Amino acid sequence: EDQVTQSPEALRLQEGESSSLNCSYTVSGLRGLFWYRQDPGKGPEFLFTLYSAGEEKEKERLKATLTKKESFLHITAPKPEDSATYLCAVRPAGANNLFFGTGTRLTVIP
């Protein structure tokens, strides 16, 4: 069964304190892993797509990496405006839709 697990559920960081969020997955053939950011009461905002193990993508203070079993979202020197819920989703082979994890709620304290 296709499954996506994100950890931790919640993370509190001091401003400038770097950390990583984890997304582990079990799918029958990965055809893309997606990271989204979601602010309270809003729709998810696309961040990254990763397709193969070893791939990395960066945007400002965020870097996403992918292995055969998991993906990490590294946050370097976070700021309070990085506070949000970060969602991970996978597309299994042969599927049109995405399977989402339940997210990591990040709070960055000034």
Place this chain on the structure above:
Amino acid sequence: DVKVTQSSRYLVKRTGEKVFLECVQDMDHENMFWYRQDPGLGLRLIYFSYDVKMKEKGDIPEGYSVSREKKERFSLILESASTNQTSMYLCASSLGTWETQYFGPGTRLLVL
């Protein structure tokens, strides 16, 4: 930039009412999706459409139907709203089957 809009941000309906949620995208995307999002359960796919007048069931289609008469517009219909359909409803679109999905702002529906 991709723009996905949803007809309402907040809705309050009574049990048994017929509810229409509308979604419009302006990027000529082929695929459109309806999800619901509940605390602790994440996003779950209700229905999706890969072409005009075409639709496929997602993981939780019971109690819902959809309509896609025009490429840019995808409607979600709750035939007879129930309290367990209180949720955040999110619409998304993608250019092709394997492409990134872009989401609208969401509609928070409360069924009393």
